Amino acid sequence: MAKLLGDIKFTGKIDGLSFYELNGKIVVRKTGGFDGKKIKEDPKFAKVRQNSTEFGHCAKVGRALRLSLGGATKKLKEPYLHNKIVSLLRNAVKLDTLNERGQRNIGDALKNTEAKKMFQGFELSTTYKCSDFINAKYNLIPEAPVKLDIQIQNFLVPTPNHIMRIRYYWIALNLETLESKTTMSGVLELTAQTKKNQSNTISFINTEIDSTKNYFLIEEFWYDNADKNAPITEQRGIRIIGVI
Numbered sequence: 741m742a743k744l745l746g747d748i749k750f751t752g753k754i755d756g757l758s759f760y761e762l763n764g765k766i767v768v769r770k771t772g773g774f775d776g777k778k779i780k781e782d783p784k785f786a787k788v789r790q791n792s793t794e795f796g797h798c799a800k801v802g803r804a805l806r807l808s809l810g811g812a813t814k815k816l817k818e819p820y821l822h823n824k825i826v827s828l829l830r831n832a833v834k835l836d837t838l839n840e841r842g843q844r845n846i847g848d849a850l851k852n853t854e855a856k857k858m859f860q861g862f863e864l865s866t867t868y869k870c871s872d873f874i875n876a877k878y879n880l881i882p883e884a885p886v887k888l889d890i891q892i893q894n895f896l897v898p899t900p901n902h903i904m905r906i907r908y909y910w911i912a913l914n915l916e917t918l919e920s921k922t923t924m925s926g927v928l929e930l931t932a933q934t935k936k937n938q939s940n941t942i943s944f945i946n947t948e949i950d951s952t953k954n955y956f957l958i959e960e961f962w963y964d965n966a967d968k969n970a971p972i973t974e975q976r977g978i979r980i981i982g983v984i
Contacts, residue, residue: 790842
């Protein structure tokens with residue numbers, strides 16, 4: 741890299757050289773770039789093509805998962821949520837031992853118990869993690885009908901005026917066609933008074949089971965304020981409890 745000195749300053753390309761501004765100074769580089777034909781055909785770029793194929797697959801699965809949660813992800817206000825989900829999927833796809841590199845996919849990766857473990861407790865929110873607000877035991881019974889028993893042992897209610905609301909999602913996703921169906925539970929409401937007076941054990945049952953789909957179980961929490969004149973709290977979190 742070279743720097744342009746003197747009073748004459750400009751940006752652009754001349755005779756194979758590219759002039760551009762970097763940190764307030766004009767720098768010069770040789771004009772270059774990737775040769776598209778080489779990337780597609782040259783054996784030296786085989787890994788690049790394989791990585792690109794698997795990345796594209798993970799990006800599509802990540803988008804399908806995100807859209808399956810509807811407006812919940814928008815309310816989360818997580819700026820790099822898609823990248824975060826894709827990163828999880830890219831790590832999981834490496835555990836597909838049934839296919840060669842470049843053909844690995846999430847569906848076959850999830851036949852590996854270790855890949856499933858990567859999804860357990862995965863937090864979609866960086867700022868407000870469900871694990872910081874809810875302490876619960878989950879018993880997932882992966883038989884028809886699929887059942888989740890949830891025993892909430894402790895939870896955080898900021899003030900007596902706050903109401904914690906929790907909702908669960910079953911996302912039935914065909915990882916080949918990316919067709920999905922989302923089933924939502926009712927909303928569980930927890931207050932400081934609830935915390936004192938009862939143990940919170942609930943069951944969420946999904947009667948539909950389809951062997952062509954994987955089922956992602958998602959937990960979402962947020963707060964409302966019983967006092968409408970009180971400031972609105974923005975704490976909201978989503979996490980993956982498990983996948984079958």
